[in-house]
Amino acid sequence: MHTNEVNQAPMNTEQYVCKVCGYNMLGKCPGHCPFCGADRRQFLTAEAATAQYEVVEEYITETLSRVNTQPAIGIEHAAYRLDTGQKVFLIDCPVVFHPNLRPVDVIAFTHPHFLGAANLYRQSFGAEIWIHSADAVNPLARSYPFDRTFEHGFTEGGLEAWPIGGHTPGFTVYVHADTMFLCDLVFMNGAGMRFNPYGPDRSTRDAGAYLRELIEGRKFTRVCGWNYVADYPEWRMQFEKLLETTGTV
Ligand SMILES: [Zn+2]
């Protein structure tokens, strides 16, 4: 049961969610998912998705939590809710709209693949949507409203944006205090780390080399990735190994 009466689902236009990958289609229903190619029989209306799924927050610290749709849907990338003390950010966004998600000031994207229900959260509680200008023009992102597009790194509201490119041209890493938000630049599991293979190989590795320059001399505690939260020392060790074994540095 949900008793939150503040955020009403503001669905006055058509929107569909692909159950196979989690991609949201704004406007008229296409025959196939533009992201994964699944047939339209695999789609839910956004309203039906809200009724069938929840959005849950898992606390990492008092001011940082991991946000995911439950049950898991498609290949949704974890979003992170971060209160810097100046602004409340959501780094990336769940693919399902649910009124349980507490309001944020800004939804900041690392890249354009899963903008999810960001437009519905924006309508619901007025969050701004930020993304790098090179990713705003991605065909998968074009139908979304953006309140800020940027080309260069910046710090605002306690959040640092580091555009590094690679996986996508505008791929942006975010940093706050001792936490780095990296989404899917690298995959990490028990078997080790590898660069995201679903993008241009060379520029993804170049982005890795650039990231290494940026993190040099900085102190981190954790790395928040697309499906993991890692302790920084372990992550860094695996990252160095990856750079070495791929001949990146
Ligand atoms: Zn799909």
Ligand SMILES: [Zn+2]
């Ligand atoms: Zn991705």
